[in-house]
Amino acid sequence: MTELGLYDTTATIDYILAHTGFKDVITLGHSMGTTNVLIAASLRPEYQDKVRLNMLWGQSVFIGNMNSKGGLEVFYTKYQKYNYNNQQSAFAGSAFQKKIMSVFCDPDNKIGQMCIYILGAMSGFGSTQTVESAAQKMTTKYPSGSSLNVAKHMVQNMRSGEFTQLSYGLKGNMKRYGAPTPPSYPIGNVTTPTAIYYACCNDQLSDAKDAHILKRRLRNVVHFKEIAYKYWNHGDYLWAKDGYKLLYRDALMLIDQYTPLEYRSRIPFE
Numbered sequence: 001m002t003e004l005g006l007y008d009t010t011a012t013i014d015y016i017l018a019h020t021g022f023k024d025v026i027t028l029g030h031s032m033g034t035t036n037v038l039i040a041a042s043l044r045p046e047y048q049d050k051v052r053l054n055m056l057w058g059q060s061v062f063i064g065n066m067n068s069k070g071g072l073e074v075f076y077t078k079y080q081k082y083n084y085n086n087q088q089s090a091f092a093g094s095a096f097q098k099k100i101m102s103v104f105c106d107p108d109n110k111i112g113q114m115c116i117y118i119l120g121a122m123s124g125f126g127s128t129q130t131v132e133s134a135a136q137k138m139t140t141k142y143p144s145g146s147s148l149n150v151a152k153h154m155v156q157n158m159r160s161g162e163f164t165q166l167s168y169g170l171k172g173n174m175k176r177y178g179a180p181t182p183p184s185y186p187i188g189n190v191t192t193p194t195a196i197y198y199a200c201c202n203d204q205l206s207d208a209k210d211a212h213i214l215k216r217r218l219r220n221v222v223h224f225k226e227i228a229y230k231y232w233n234h235g236d237y238l239w240a241k242d243g244y245k246l247l248y249r250d251a252l253m254l255i256d257q258y259t260p261l262e263y264r265s266r267i268p269f270e
Contacts (some may be wrong), residue, residue: 001032001153005039014051024052030204030237032150033270034059035163041190043106051224053249053258054194057208057237058206061187061214063154064146064161065207124202124233129240133166138239163187163217195223195254197247199232206234223254 016025024069029037041048082151105115116132153166167173173180198211208226215221229236229246240246253269 001035002039002043004032004150005036006043006268009036009040010044010047013047017050022052024153026050026053026055026087027260028055028057028251030057031058031060031234035061037214038163038187038190041192042185042187045189048190053190053191053195053255055255056214057192057197058234059196059198059205059211059214060154060206061163062161062210062217063158063206064157065209066205066211067124067207068078068204077092083141114169118236120233122204123235124204124231126231127229127233127236127240129229129232129236129242131239131241134239135235151213158194179233188219190218191220193258194218194220195225195251196221197225197227197237199227199234199236202231203234225250 002254013025014029017023027037029035030197037051037054037056038061041051041054050160062243076249116130116135119130119135120126137163149166156167162184165177167182168176169174173182177183196207196211196215198206200208211224215224227246232240236243237247249269252265256265256269
């Protein structure tokens with residue numbers, strides 16, 4: 001995960017600034033996107049001056065209380081056990097994987113409901129907000145691939161309940177960090193205004209208790225809001241039927257407050 005924040009996120013910010021002429025941006029991260037922006041801000045503090053507001057949806061910075069931690073543990077241990085080719089990636093978007101996903105997630109196919117069940121198991125059952133057709137179409141393309149080290153890193157942080165860099169074992173840590181254990185990301189040094197949106201009860205990948213931990217660890221949380229729907233899950237941030245009423249309207253109003261005056265919306269948010 002470190003590289004995603006240290007290199008990818010900072011490069012994205014620089015690209016936007018170079019092509020727009022603006023001096024800063026507003027970032028919006030969902031799930032692992034929340035870790036990326038905080039890693040960037042904590043390890044490259046000069047980027048705090050380039051970000052006007054960090055908006056975090058369904059944070060995955062602290063995941064010690066994650067409800068679906070058993071599923072992540074099983075996936076990682078089983079993948080390691082049966083990874084005969086010693087691949088360093090997971091869900092790499094092979095033609096076979098895409099074919100399987102297109103069958104099991106086809107909204108015009110009866111077994112396309114399999115995707116909805118899997119999404120519910122991962123994100124949270126019971127939500128009436130899920131737009132099934134949108135979710136099914138999206139899952140024919142997602143997941144699109146990731147480093148196996150990302151899964152390893154998440155499992156480590158899930159077990160510890162902390163937000164630390166990847167552990168390479170005792171010898172590896174001594175060589176890489178000069179200490180037997182990996183250091184925590186210094187997010188307490190992040191002074192960028194930050195908004196946190198979280199679900200109260202049904203997000204299987206981001207527990208409310210961990211959102212409160214993140215709030216306590218950051219220095220400048222300007223907005224901390226619980227979604228006003230008991231069954232809101234991890235995917236609802238992306239495709240909820242009432243997303244505007246429950247989340248987007250509030251988020252847009254906050255973004256507008258942190259937007260330079262000459263660029264603010266002249267249309268009321270209703």
